[in-house]
Amino acid sequence: MKTVQLRKNKNSDWEYLSDKLELKEPLVLVFGNRFMLESETIFEEIKSIFNDGHIVFGSASGDISAHSVTDETITITAIEFEKSSFIIKTTNVLEANNDDSINSFNVGKELINQLPEEGLKHVFVVSEGSFINGSQLTKGMSAATDDNLTITGALCGDGARFEKTISSYNENPKSGEIVAIGLYGETLEVTFSINGGWTPFGPERAVTKSKDNILYELDNLPALDLYKKYLGEKAKELPGAALLYPLNVKSIDGENYTVRTILNIDEKENSMILAGDIFKDSNVQLMMTNVDNIVNAAEKAAINAVEARENKPELAILVSCIGRKLVLDQRVEEEVEEVMEVVGEDTTITGLYSYGEIAPFIGENNCQLHNQTMTITLISE
Structure with missing residues (x-):
């Protein structure tokens, strides 16, 4: 697995946070400030950097990397899988329905059913967070797999504004979009954990x-x-x-x-x-809760996710809740630092603060919607 990370703020160009590498058909995760992601040129900008990339956008209540947690930025994490593969499917709850008649259970079930079953190891979901009923979405996704596949992910965020969330795959981010990333490969290892501290x-x-x-x-x-x-x-x-x-x-x-x-x-x-x-x-x-409890919970989540593994993680996707961020305030980076200490400095860290975290309870397969948790997904090939 090879990874490259970049970041930009409103007044700067893209800055590399890692070594600049040439990646082949990478999965490109783009998390960041909703207003910045609404730029009409954002997809073309990132496509010019990763011209054969599969680009997944999600608005955040703060984007996460090993370097910092920031609000007025966009962070890119590009991943080249050398032994594994991925397939991406999408649906849009606004294009198929009006927001008064969304059947979130069916949306989740039909989205996961789009992914080929053979060799499917894990699904990571980046979902719009404004219109969907997250509880029913996760139930529908679990029903599509007969509770036989692990699914983690996030409901996108919009700071503490709760005005609008946007996401997309290979196009400018838009409202109502839900993206499912199916991960495939015999040697692929994915573990996860959640913890709250409330x-x-x-x-x-x-x-x-x-x-x-x-x-x-x-x-x-x-x-x-x-x-x-x-x-x-x-x-x-x-x-x-x-x-x-x-x-x-x-x-x-x-x-x-x-x-x-x-x-x-x-x-x-x-x-x-x-x-x-x-x-x-x-x-x-x-x-x-208080700051110490939240930070300790993040550390416990990381320990549980690592202990469930056979191999060292190469990528850690962190999804934490906007409510936790408000409590942490100026100490927000501490929960990320605790995770980093556990997973190791060689593990690429990415993620977002969200309006809802998607993961099973520990020891189960059927995914659930959680709030106020740190949810960690660890991936290696």
Whole structure:
């Protein structure tokens, strides 16, 4: 595996972060600031650098490399697979439907079904993050594989604005696009791990009314009223403050816990709009964290991903949540540094801060939508 990394900000040309190498038909991952990715020339710019590259774009709430975590930049990571191969398929939820009738389950299932099954080892997904129901998307993707294939990835981000996300394959980034990268090869090794570092607090309450990703009632009381009560003075800062106090959702069978970010609130309905589905009869608690807990969780995720491997990783794709970035603030690079220490300095680091992380629970194959986690995918040939 050979890799090349470049970065540019609004006022500079492309700068190489690694040695300049000639790559043959590379997979080119482009993560960065949404406004910069909306440039009409962005695809042609990158195509001029990697003229036979397969270019995948995703807007980020911060792009990640071993050098730094930055907001007003675009980072390119180009990968030449020397023993393995990849196939890329796409779908667009806006071109096929209007945003009121998107069947996210079918979108996920049909996207993965486009990939040839023979030799398929892993799928990495770069999904738009504005219109899709991430919970249903991941369920559909898992259904396409009968839970027999690992899938990781990200819902694209847009800083803390939540206005618009864009992504694409071999064209200028656009809204509604979902890209699936299928990885193939006998010697290919892919491992992954997730960890959050958030701590539940306060009483556990039952979901008594919900629909898809909208939470209406807890213990038969308006959910938003209860949430504001717990936030106290911070309730004045909603919906932004909700990123710092997500919900811990216990599955109905009680076996797993999923963290759900609150994306918005509806004062009229006294409800909260979450980043993924929340089901009636599940139980929830508020969560909080601090910088040290988040950094330690990133380190644990890296350790778990490395311990599951036979060979040293060559590429690490990090997907962390915008909510974690807001907590880390000026210390945001610390969680990336912890991962780097574990995976080794020879491993190429790339990734993004997202609106949702896609990965199975550890020890499982069926992918899930997560929030407020560090998700690490390690790849080698």
